[in-house]
Amino acid sequence: GAKWAYTGPHGENHWSMHYPFCGGSFQSPIDIQTQLLNFDPSLRPIELQNYNLSATEQLILGNNGHSVVLSLPRRMYISSLSQRYTAAQLHLHWGSSHLPSGSEHIINGHRFAAEIHLVHFNSDRYPNISMAADKSDGLAVLGVLIEIGEFNPVVDQFLKYIKGIKYRDQKVQVPGFNIRGLFPGRLDEYYRYDGSLTTPPCYPSVLWTVFKNPVTISLQQFRTLATAIYSSHQQELVPVPMNSNFRRAQYPDSRLVLCSFKR
């Protein structure tokens, strides 16, 4: 599709020119106002199957010009939703080394340093993610908020290879690791709402789950993430650093944000 960016003439306020859904309803991310949450006792703990990958498994870590993306094997899936949602990829959104504040979802107006998204598609109904991406029950994305603190050894399992994907369309192989380790301890405490892809084409096709508890990465890890990669190809004359790759909060409209926990 047409090129898009987070700033400049192709920035988010212009996305809807080429991608009409970006100007539509049910857009993500949102500012989660905790006083307006609705506790829903039917929201069960998230159950992840086959997330503990062996080191003999090789994953592809890539720079797609918008984020750092780790491919995930199809045997990984979420089993606690009404239909099976199979893993496709994970990617991150972050701020800049001067402003370590780049999560997409914000809580009561507070933006965290970064956010991990694990993208899954409804494999009960669609053969692959491309066929599922524009369907209302097509995608389920798990969001993990990241704040600066203790070094994160699990994030480092892929972050330590980031120097190999400095430029757009570069890829490297990464040994498998326990992807469950990227999540906070409690998979039973999360926010839930119906939303969209946070990048073009912004399809309103995502069942969002954002975990209440953030995880940490160290300031050094954050700086590596925020300074190591470029949105531009290696041969381009002007290198464009990739940072602050988050979309601003969208209008909640009449959407209810549910939570799986009380208080």
Ligand SMILES: NS(=O)(=O)c1c(F)c(F)c(S(=O)(=O)CCO)c(N[C@H]2CCc3ccccc32)c1F
């Ligand atoms: N924040 S988010 O979770 O909404 C989200 C992204 F932020 C993001 F950057 C990507 S992308 O594929 O890297 C770039 C453009 O889609 C996807 N890609 C997904 C969505 C659709 C699709 C189709 C094939 C492969 C990956 C994806 C995404 F779901």
Ligand SMILES: [Zn+2]
């Ligand atoms: Zn994302």
